[in-house]
Amino acid sequence: MLRITIDNILIEVEEGTTILQAARMIGGGVVPPAMCYYSKLKGSGGKCRTCLVKVAQGSAKDPRPMPKLVASCSTPVQDGMVVENKISVEVQQAREGIVELLLLNHPLDCPVCDQAGECDLQDLAFGFGMEETETIEPRREYPVVDIGPLIKLHMNRCIHCYRCVLTAEQITKKRAHGMLYRGDTMEISTFIQTAIENDFSGNMIDVCPVGALTDRTFRFKSRVWFLNPMNAHRECSSCGGKVTAWMFGSEIYRVTGRKDRFGELEEFICNECRFEKKDISDWVIEGPRKIKRQSVISGNQYEHLKKGSIIHPIEGTTEPQE
Amino acid sequence: MGRAVLLDKVNVPGIRDFGVYREHGGYRSVDKALGEMTPAQVQQEVIKSGLRGRGGAGFPTGLKWSFLDRKSDKPRYLVCNADESEPGTFKDRYLMEHLPHLLIEGLILSSYALGVKTCYIYIRGEFKYLVGILETAISQAKKNNYVGERILGTGFSLEIYVHPGAGAYICGEETALLESLEGKRGNPRIKPPFPAYKGLYDCPTVVNNVETLATITPIIGMGGEAYAALGIGKSTGTKLMSACGNINKPGVYEIEMGLPVEDFIYSDEYCGGIKNGRMLKAVIPGGSSVPILPADLALNTARSEARLLSYESLSEGGFESGSMLGSGGFIVYDEDACIVRNTWNLTRFYRHESCGQCSPCREGTGWMEKILYRLEHGQGRRSDIDLLVRVAKNIEGNTICPLGDAAAWPVASAIRHFRGEFLEHIK
Numbered sequence: 001m002l003r004i005t006i007d008n009i010l011i012e013v014e015e016g017t018t019i020l021q022a023a024r025m026i027g028g029g030v031v032p033p034a035m036c037y038y039s040k041l042k043g044s045g046g047k048c049r050t051c052l053v054k055v056a057q058g059s060a061k062d063p064r065p066m067p068k069l070v071a072s073c074s075t076p077v078q079d080g081m082v083v084e085n086k087i088s089v090e091v092q093q094a095r096e097g098i099v100e101l102l103l104l105n106h107p108l109d110c111p112v113c114d115q116a117g118e119c120d121l122q123d124l125a126f127g128f129g130m131e132e133t134e135t136i137e138p139r140r141e142y143p144v145v146d147i148g149p150l151i152k153l154h155m156n157r158c159i160h161c162y163r164c165v166l167t168a169e170q171i172t173k174k175r176a177h178g179m180l181y182r183g184d185t186m187e188i189s190t191f192i193q194t195a196i197e198n199d200f201s202g203n204m205i206d207v208c209p210v211g212a213l214t215d216r217t218f219r220f221k222s223r224v225w226f227l228n229p230m231n232a233h234r235e236c237s238s239c240g241g242k243v244t245a246w247m248f249g250s251e252i253y254r255v256t257g258r259k260d261r262f263g264e265l266e267e268f269i270c271n272e273c274r275f276e277k278k279d280i281s282d283w284v285i286e287g288p289r290k291i292k293r294q295s296v297i298s299g300n301q302y303e304h305l306k307k308g309s310i311i312h313p314i315e316g317t318t319e320p321q322e
Numbered sequence: 323m324g325r326a327v328l329l330d331k332v333n334v335p336g337i338r339d340f341g342v343y344r345e346h347g348g349y350r351s352v353d354k355a356l357g358e359m360t361p362a363q364v365q366q367e368v369i370k371s372g373l374r375g376r377g378g379a380g381f382p383t384g385l386k387w388s389f390l391d392r393k394s395d396k397p398r399y400l401v402c403n404a405d406e407s408e409p410g411t412f413k414d415r416y417l418m419e420h421l422p423h424l425l426i427e428g429l430i431l432s433s434y435a436l437g438v439k440t441c442y443i444y445i446r447g448e449f450k451y452l453v454g455i456l457e458t459a460i461s462q463a464k465k466n467n468y469v470g471e472r473i474l475g476t477g478f479s480l481e482i483y484v485h486p487g488a489g490a491y492i493c494g495e496e497t498a499l500l501e502s503l504e505g506k507r508g509n510p511r512i513k514p515p516f517p518a519y520k521g522l523y524d525c526p527t528v529v530n531n532v533e534t535l536a537t538i539t540p541i542i543g544m545g546g547e548a549y550a551a552l553g554i555g556k557s558t559g560t561k562l563m564s565a566c567g568n569i570n571k572p573g574v575y576e577i578e579m580g581l582p583v584e585d586f587i588y589s590d591e592y593c594g595g596i597k598n599g600r601m602l603k604a605v606i607p608g609g610s611s612v613p614i615l616p617a618d619l620a621l622n623t624a625r626s627e628a629r630l631l632s633y634e635s636l637s638e639g640g641f642e643s644g645s646m647l648g649s650g651g652f653i654v655y656d657e658d659a660c661i662v663r664n665t666w667n668l669t670r671f672y673r674h675e676s677c678g679q680c681s682p683c684r685e686g687t688g689w690m691e692k693i694l695y696r697l698e699h700g701q702g703r704r705s706d707i708d709l710l711v712r713v714a715k716n717i718e719g720n721t722i723c724p725l726g727d728a729a730a731w732p733v734a735s736a737i738r739h740f741r742g743e744f745l746e747h748i749k
Binding site (some may be wrong): 137 | 490492507512514576673674675676677678679680681682684685686687688689692693705709712715716717719720721722
């Protein structure tokens with residue numbers, strides 16, 4: 001067992017654990033936000049740089065601090081490591097810088113974006129964003145593309161986290177989806193413009209931290225905070241059938257996978273459950289999911305957010321009921 | 323000054339040919355190493371020589387070799403990084419073009435020391451014309467039993483392959499290079515694990531620069547201690563400098579470490595002074611990525627000592643008043659050069675070459691380029707200068723690979739030393 005101290009909290013973890021995973025074991029405010037890391041996707045992480053932390057002591061053997069901030073999602077814990085996240089001004093400033101850069105070309109079209117209310121970037125911007133922009137340059141623009149009949153791609157909103165690419169790699173045998181070009185002209189594409197026809201392709205919508213990939217069967221039907229997320233299940237031959245049904249009255253508006261308190265899917269669900277079963281008779285409704293009051297999903301809490309107050313992105317997501 | 327150990331034979335006619343190279347003392351180091359020395363002894367000589375990586379970072383080569391995972395039962399690889407694309411740097415191209423056998427000899431020696439059976443030369447796509455030169459040299463060496471099965475009748479076998487890239491600056495970063503060599507998109511990997519443990523095809527790998535590997539040849543030839551006697555302090559030996567810009571004699575020069583910058587610019591043996599009798603304005607001493615130095619700081623350190631061409635002297639004063647030796651791409655600007663335009667030009671390069679994998683570099687390089695474009699084209703705002711400093715700071719140190727730093731340093735240093743000129747560009 002390795003001992004690691006994160007923001008003055010000591011925890012023992014197994015070898016091979018990353019700093020982020022250790023922080024998640026502690027939970028609460030010490031968990032760094034992660035836009036690209038996804039524990040269920042192999043090879044994810046390291047790209048968005050929002051989870052940067054300061055390593056004040058490398059290990060018990062070599063107590064020197066690490067010269068640069070490190071990505072907590074991809075740095076393994078060493079025995080005696082001391083990590084600073086929330087208590088480090090340097091980390092907070094670096095994170096503000098990263099968020100500014102992530103928002104640089106993001107269209108900020110939240111009022112017409114289906115992801116608004118459950119968007120990781122929106123939460124992050126509330127936590128670390130500046131109130132005004134210093135850019136006067138036009139943002140980059142791409143045409144909106146349909147990836148097959150079920151998924152819509154808004155490349156303008158993409159933050160290049162690679163989660164959907166990795167999801168597509170896991171669910172398809174041959175490469176069908178990936179990055180084209182490089183630098184700030186890089187874009188997600190299916191090779192080339194072929195629809196991903198796979199029973200699990202809908203999970204790409206759930207792993208997308210922003211509104212770049214949205215559900216075409218739900219587009220513009222409702223804002224997410226007007227809906228009640230309910231745990232539901234059904235007998236399904238291809239997936240576990242455990243989902244969140246987003247309901248308005250007795251109508252099901254959309255179906256998504258169940259997300260844990262770090263915004264990650266508990267399990268992938270199939271396209272049949274997600275896109276085709278929208279009738280209440282298809283499902284056994286278990287009961288409402290718990291939502292934290294700070295969450296923008298809980299609705300109309302915006303007036304409390306003044307400059308400087310930090311709403312932690314992690315706390316702003318839905319949490320399963322006990 | 324002026325002792326050449328790498329380029330001493332460069333002017334011999336036909337030196338590209340195996341026979342001529344052999345006549346002039348070529349492959350004697352391999353004869354010596356394979357005949358009299360164990361692999362550990364070869365590595366020991368390299369450690370003794372104090373050789374530091376010539377690709378830019380200046381990491382001790384012997385130390386890097388000692389990190390190689392020798393317990394693993396997987397094959398080991400040596401990769402020669404010939405993806406020289408740093409603006410202002412053209413020493414590796416010169417070396418490979420004129421002395422291909424020197425590099426191959428270095429590869430054989432290094433492979434012998436590291437226990438490598440397969441070696442790749444990853445060469446920049448734009449250097450296509452060099453692929454033929456290197457492959458001819460390899461086949462000549464093969465014919466003479468210096469490459470291939472059971473070299474010189476010993477148990478040591480080695481194959482060398484030349485692999486051209488597609489022309490991406492980012493593939494000069496060692497892990498992006500390995501990705502590209504594996505046939506994938508050239509994105510840098512997230513470290514750890516380091517290539518010494520998980521490199522090419524997840525096997526232990528050493529990646530070294532062309533000049534570093536070529537230097538192994540004279541080190542074995544003359545002995546590590548004799549090589550370490552050259553140079554100054556921890557900057558041992560000689561270094562290839564590729565000089566360009568507003569000077570009378572641009573070109574590749576081999577200098578002994580410790581040569582004063584002033585001598586290098588003004589002596590007739592090297593750059594031959596500033597063109598058209600102009601005054602020196604600024605110097606980028608180590609390739610476009612390193613901080614720019616104004617004339618006074620380029621010639622003398624902040625403590626009024628003469629600035630020398632060595633790792634330590636050039637970085638004296640940190641980034642406040644110093645720079646780095648980097649890859650040795652020595653760019654000289656005279657008084658007529660516009661620093662803002664030049665900085666914009668460099669940022670354009672980094673914007674184009676960013677792989678786009680991590681957010682600070684992807685977005686930041688583009689933003690800096692756009693701001694500098696506005697400044698250069700008379701649309702700048704007064705707040706843009708501080709904004710540039712802030713953006714550069716947000717990129718620096720926060721990226722996966724050093725490209726982010728490389729993009730941020732020229733901007734930050736140009737504003738640090740030439741803020742007045744930026745202000746003049748704002749109407």
